[in-house]
Amino acid sequence: MGVVISLKEGTDRQASVKPLVELTKGDMERVNQLILSRAGSDVQMIPEVANHLISSGGKRLRPMLTLASATMCGYEGEGHIRLATSVEFMHTATLLHDDVVDESDMRRGKSTARMIWGNQASVLVGDFLLGQAFKMMVEVGSMDALDVLSTAASVIAEGEVLQLSxxxxxxxxxxxxxxxxxxxxxxxFSAACEVGPIVAGKGKAERNALKSYGTNLGLAFQLIDDVLDYGGSAKDLGKNVGDDFREGKITLPVVLAFRRGTAQEREFWREAIEEGRNDDAALEKAMALITKHDCLPDTIARAEHYGSIARDALAPLPDSPEKDAMLEVIAFCLHRAN
Known part of the structure; x- marks a missing residue:
């Protein structure tokens, strides 16, 4: 069972990441070459596991945002290539670790690395990629960029533990x-955008603008992911619809359905999520309750709120093709639920 959610009328339904892809195409070719180079190792399993996920078709949105942020701030050096690659390695490491913690079987339409090589290999290769990411940050020679990205790595780990708790x-x-x-x-997302103006030597105004843009884009992006888990398709998600439910994950649609439900409905959620009674019939009922209480449209509305903050964050920056492309990324992220 799926629920197709439409965004409010009057929005641009053709929003795309294509402008960002085109603007960063040349630099992304260099990033991809560096990814392949730095994922290499004499230990055969490391490139095998890393390339399984790296080559699996992700949009590489975060490194593209790093490149675009640097370019829109007038940067003409080489450091943004290493920083963008560091961002992608951090993201890939997080996915490898997430799949172990969540016991996920599928990622971007393929078996997860842990299903092929095991949990230990997934964790350790993730650690290798983090090490390579930090090595490249050091090579750039910007203490501020290193501070921002290393802080993000720590915060991400805290978020994982908080989610577990x-x-x-x-x-x-x-x-x-x-x-x-x-x-x-x-x-x-925030760090990926903030290191652009840092490496370009810009001041607090540009850093704060792009940091805010990245933070709020990231929040909007994740909330739409939450919607797609109950109202999307496996093609949209790169994983099975309902995986969050089966894994007992608390996402915003579930929080809203539980809070708004009757005593009997809340008991269903406790049994399904807390006690693991989450078979296909339970998923069907969960989707029905989420629909009944308008949880998906309200989650989208919250995502749109953060999207608006991201748009406003970029408003003071000078007009440029990169700015236009980054604004369109907001619309693209939101319209994935359409």
Missing amino acids: IAKNMETTEDDYLAVIRAKTAAL
């Missing part, structure tokens, strides 16, 4: 959940 707990509040995704997802 509230897992399968139906008393989780919306504020609790937002704290998790602010750390797990928004922190890397």
Whole structure:
């Protein structure tokens, strides 16, 4: 069962990441070459595991944002290539670790690395990629960029632990959940955008603008992911619809459905999430309750709120093709739920 959610009328339904892809195409070719080079190792399993995920078709949105942020700030050096690659390695390491923690079987339409090579290999290769990421940050020679990205790595880990601590707990509040995704997802988007003006030598105004843009884009992006888990398709998600439910994950649609439900409905959620009674029939009922209480449209509305903050964050910056492309990325992220 799926629920197709339309965004409000009057929005641009053709929003795309293509302008960003085209603007960063040349630099992304260099990033991809560096990714392949730095994922290499004499230990055969390391490139095998790393390339399984690296080559699996992700959009590489975060490194493209690093490149675009640097270019829109007038940067003409080489450091943004290493920083963008560092960002992608941090993201890939997080995915490898996430799949182990979440016991996920599928990622971007393929078996997860842990299903092929095991949990230990996935964790250790993730650690290798983090090490390579930090090595490249040091090579750039910017202490501020190193500070921003290393802080993000720490915050992401905190977010993972926080999510683990509230897992399968139906008393989780919306504020609790937002704290998790602010750390797990928004922190890397934020850092990816902030290091652009840093390496370009810009001041606080540009750094704060792009940091805010990244943070709020990341929040919007994750909230739409939450919607797609209950109202999307496996093609949209790169994983099975309902995986969050089966894994006992507390996401915003579940928080809202639980808070708005009757006593009987809340008991269903406790049994499904806390006690693991989450078969296909339970997923069907969960989707029905989420629909009944308008949880998907309201989650989209919250995502649109953060999208508006991201748009406003870029408003003071000079017009440029990169700025236009980054604005369109906001619309693209939101319209994935359409």
